[in-house]
Amino acid sequence: MQMHDLTIAAASALIRDRRLGPVELTEHLLARIDRIDGHLHSYITVTRELAMARARQAEAEIARGGWKGPLHGIPIGLKDLYCTKNIRTTAHSAVLEDHVPAENAVVASALEDAGAILLGKLATWEFAIGGTSHDLPWPPAVNPWNPAHDPGYSSSGSGAAVAAGLALGAMGTDTGGSVRTPAAWCGLAGFKPTYGLVSRRGVVPFVPSLDHCGPMAWTVEDCQLMMDAIAGHDALDPGSARVPRPDFQSTARDGLRGRRVGVVRHYFEEESIAGPETLVATENGIAVLRERGAAIEDVRMPSMASYVAVADVISRSEAFALHEATLQKTPEKYGASARARLAAGAFVRASDYIQALRSRAAMVRAFAALMERFDLLVLPSTPDPAPLLDDPVHFVNPKKWLFHRPFNVLGVPALSACSGFSATGLPLAIQFVGKAFDDAFVLDAGRQFEQETDFRSRRPSLDFLPEALG
Amino acid sequence: MDNPSFLLLLVEVPEAVEFELNVWYDVEHIPEMLGVAGVRTAKRYASQGDRPRYLAWYDIDSPEILYTEQALSVRPQDSRSTAWSQSMRTKMEASRRGVYETLATASPGTDAGVPGALFVAGFESEAAPDDEFATWFRTDFQQRLARVDGVIQARWSRLHPRARPPAEPPGTFLLSVELLNGDTIASAQAFFSGLGIPPDLRPGFHGKYLSHAPCAVLTPADGASQAEAFASRLRTVGIRVPLDDARRIHALHLNVERAARRLERPADMLSESMNGFHLPLPTQAHDADA
Numbered sequence: 001m002q003m004h005d006l007t008i009a010a011a012s013a014l015i016r017d018r019r020l021g022p023v024e025l026t027e028h029l030l031a032r033i034d035r036i037d038g039h040l041h042s043y044i045t046v047t048r049e050l051a052m053a054r055a056r057q058a059e060a061e062i063a064r065g066g067w068k069g070p071l072h073g074i075p076i077g078l079k080d081l082y083c084t085k086n087i088r089t090t091a092h093s094a095v096l097e098d099h100v101p102a103e104n105a106v107v108a109s110a111l112e113d114a115g116a117i118l119l120g121k122l123a124t125w126e127f128a129i130g131g132t133s134h135d136l137p138w139p140p141a142v143n144p145w146n147p148a149h150d151p152g153y154s155s156s157g158s159g160a161a162v163a164a165g166l167a168l169g170a171m172g173t174d175t176g177g178s179v180r181t182p183a184a185w186c187g188l189a190g191f192k193p194t195y196g197l198v199s200r201r202g203v204v205p206f207v208p209s210l211d212h213c214g215p216m217a218w219t220v221e222d223c224q225l226m227m228d229a230i231a232g233h234d235a236l237d238p239g240s241a242r243v244p245r246p247d248f249q250s251t252a253r254d255g256l257r258g259r260r261v262g263v264v265r266h267y268f269e270e271e272s273i274a275g276p277e278t279l280v281a282t283e284n285g286i287a288v289l290r291e292r293g294a295a296i297e298d299v300r301m302p303s304m305a306s307y308v309a310v311a312d313v314i315s316r317s318e319a320f321a322l323h324e325a326t327l328q329k330t331p332e333k334y335g336a337s338a339r340a341r342l343a344a345g346a347f348v349r350a351s352d353y354i355q356a357l358r359s360r361a362a363m364v365r366a367f368a369a370l371m372e373r374f375d376l377l378v379l380p381s382t383p384d385p386a387p388l389l390d391d392p393v394h395f396v397n398p399k400k401w402l403f404h405r406p407f408n409v410l411g412v413p414a415l416s417a418c419s420g421f422s423a424t425g426l427p428l429a430i431q432f433v434g435k436a437f438d439d440a441f442v443l444d445a446g447r448q449f450e451q452e453t454d455f456r457s458r459r460p461s462l463d464f465l466p467e468a469l470g
Numbered sequence: 471m472d473n474p475s476f477l478l479l480l481v482e483v484p485e486a487v488e489f490e491l492n493v494w495y496d497v498e499h500i501p502e503m504l505g506v507a508g509v510r511t512a513k514r515y516a517s518q519g520d521r522p523r524y525l526a527w528y529d530i531d532s533p534e535i536l537y538t539e540q541a542l543s544v545r546p547q548d549s550r551s552t553a554w555s556q557s558m559r560t561k562m563e564a565s566r567r568g569v570y571e572t573l574a575t576a577s578p579g580t581d582a583g584v585p586g587a588l589f590v591a592g593f594e595s596e597a598a599p600d601d602e603f604a605t606w607f608r609t610d611f612q613q614r615l616a617r618v619d620g621v622i623q624a625r626w627s628r629l630h631p632r633a634r635p636p637a638e639p640p641g642t643f644l645l646s647v648e649l650l651n652g653d654t655i656a657s658a659q660a661f662f663s664g665l666g667i668p669p670d671l672r673p674g675f676h677g678k679y680l681s682h683a684p685c686a687v688l689t690p691a692d693g694a695s696q697a698e699a700f701a702s703r704l705r706t707v708g709i710r711v712p713l714d715d716a717r718r719i720h721a722l723h724l725n726v727e728r729a730a731r732r733l734e735r736p737a738d739m740l741s742e743s744m745n746g747f748h749l750p751l752p753t754q755a756h757d758a759d760a
Contacts, residue, residue: 273486305732306732306734308729309729309730309732309733310733312725312726312729313726313729313730313733316726324707324708327709328707328708328709331709331710331711336715336718339711339715339719340715340718340719340722341722343704343709343711343715343719344719344722344723344725344726345726346704346707346709346719346723347703347707347723348726348730349730352730352733355730355733355735356730356733358736359733359734362734388557390553390554390557391553391554391557398489399485399486399489400486
């Protein structure tokens with residue numbers, strides 16, 4: 001194993017025991033970014049000097065016995081929607097090409113306070129909406145498992161960077177699946193927490209009532225460590241919830257014994273059709289939960305189409321409201337795709353938006369009632385492994401919808417974890433969904449699944465690189 | 471003067487791809503084709519069982535307009551076409567294609583309007599007595615056709631001699647009958663057998679197709695005026711975009727409208743509102759669970 005293949009948990013133990021220095025680790029990752037990111041395009045901005053300064057500071061603090069915890073000295077990246085003080089934050093758009101925030105996003109500060117080292121700002125879809133675009137100041141990120149393939153929706157740079165060993169963890173945002181999709185297609189763990197558990201203040205918004213900040217890392221355990229640092233109430237985020245902070249390290253001693261797990265089978269067998277490899281991986285994943293003691297039964301939810309209708313109307317409305325003035329003033333600064341998708345919300349009727357919110361509230365109540373019978377739901381994360389980079393099929397074909405958007409509408413915790421590999425060597429993924437604010441259990445179930453399976457030993461070969469750079 | 475020409479395309483895709491094929495045609499490919507100089511109309515049809523299932527019909531000025539750089543570059547098999555078009559190309563099965571010239575037309579004159587259905591049948595003949603068939607078409611065939619309700623127009627066509635020979639045409643000769651709607655012919659087979667086909671003609675492919683919304687018949691002017699109308703509407707809210715953008719935004723706008731129509735609504739919103747309805751801010755929804 002090489003240094004860049006370390007999980008956060010493993011690197012952290014070495015750093016705590018002073019067998020690995022943050023300076024050495026940070027230098028190694030910066031050098032690796034220099035060597036290979038020109039082929040992956042995962043970073044928009046690399047904060048080299050700052051990273052080295054923080055690494056030296058962390059090393060000194062730890063040498064003095066001031067180890068702060070598991071993220072101390074851990075190099076990470078932030079999706080370029082997270083505002084960073086004195087560091088350009090672009091949202092991957094020419095609109096914000098020269099935007100240098102005066103303040104950190106709450107999450108950026110929380111990670112800094114925990115001792116994490118920011119390596120840089122990661123590629124996204126333009127304003128998280130634009131799709132794979134080739135008319136922006138920076139190219140789109142590609143998938144490290146195969147650069148012809150899509151790294152997955154808007155936290156694309158976060159997914160690519162962690163998979164390729166260019167950061168040990170990263171933050172993404174998830175409005176319709178944008179943490180879970182790149183996690184799925186890049187073979188990572190990606191967690192969308194309960195709406196309100198992690199502050200969004202200082203993150204360039206897309207659809208405020210559906211936006212979630214979430215961690216992406218090689219393992220579920222690493223996501224738990226990141227959640228420990230970033231969860232918490234923020235009175236200035238209007239969506240923030242005032243709830244007790246969960247203990248993300250808690251692990252049930254008796255596995256999943258007595259836990260009730262619902263399989264949302266009609267979603268992936270009737271509505272959006274999962275491919276044969278995903279189906280097998282999902283059944284294998286369900287078998288793992290059963291072996292851990294869970295009681296498994298099929299469950300039916302309202303149709304995906306009903307959630308998607310609500311999500312479509314809310315997304316187009318809120319996103320247009322945010323961008324209306326800029327679209328009027330400087331439409332030419334957007335890429336064609338983001339411009340079209342944003343302007344598509346110009347004529348949504350106010351009463352339709354109100355009805356969507358009303359439906360959403362009814363869906364939240366109905367889901368809470370359903371979850372009186374279940375502790376966890378399980379289904380694939382995406383119906384198939386990563387498509388080709390510019391293939392729009394998964395975007396328009398309801399038979400291939402990803403299995404994410406219902407859980408943005410509901411605001412409940414949802415985890416994507418690697419569940420195997422396709423014959424073509426691309427990652428497959430399973431999704432665990434829980435009750436609102438039962439985030440710690442969802443992550444614990446995911447960690448148990450991950451520890452019972454052997455999908456974390458395989459990394460992207462990067463054999464497409466022109467020389468042996470891996 | 472040239473006989474009228476048209477391009478006929480028949481494609482089959484796996485069921486899982488049908489939705490995407492339709493979106494691709496309506497959002498991208500038909501507008502692109504209407505942008506090609508010399509394309510006069512675009513019509514789309516879908517069968518209820520005959521294969522290939524999807525049929526596109528383009529009236530064109532001449533076969534040559536299909537070989538301009540502009541026309542070639544929007545063909546899905548061309549490397550200059552969009553990524554979406556190229557991806558659709560890989561998903562198409564059993565495509566048939568032919569450029570035809572119309573040798574004779576027959577209009578019973580009783581019905582007119584936008585065709586709601588189309589019957590097509592391809593034929594081969596070892597001898598190629600074009601004139602003889604055209605005569606049959608104008609006499610015996612036309613008499614039989616006059617007894618059928620709802621016929622708008624029938625055409626007798628053959629592969630255009632100036633077009634590049636297609637790999638798998640629907641037929642060297644093509645009989646096409648535009649109908650008011652699909653009710654006119656109970657079954658394509660019955661209709662077909664009542665036509666009194668000359669024995670020299672060997673029937674091959676045939677099928678009955680229904681007009682496929684949203685672009686029943688589109689002309690370049692229609693495409694441009696829809697985009698222009700939507701561009702004007704955007705200007706009313708202060709957003710100025712090129713026509714190409716307006717076309718794309720309009721398609722996305724229609725998707726949101728469809729989503730809004732799918733929303734569940736209480737039968738009596740006013741009564742429900744009296745009984746504890748609150749506008750659900752996200753935090754309220756969550757505090758209830760917390």
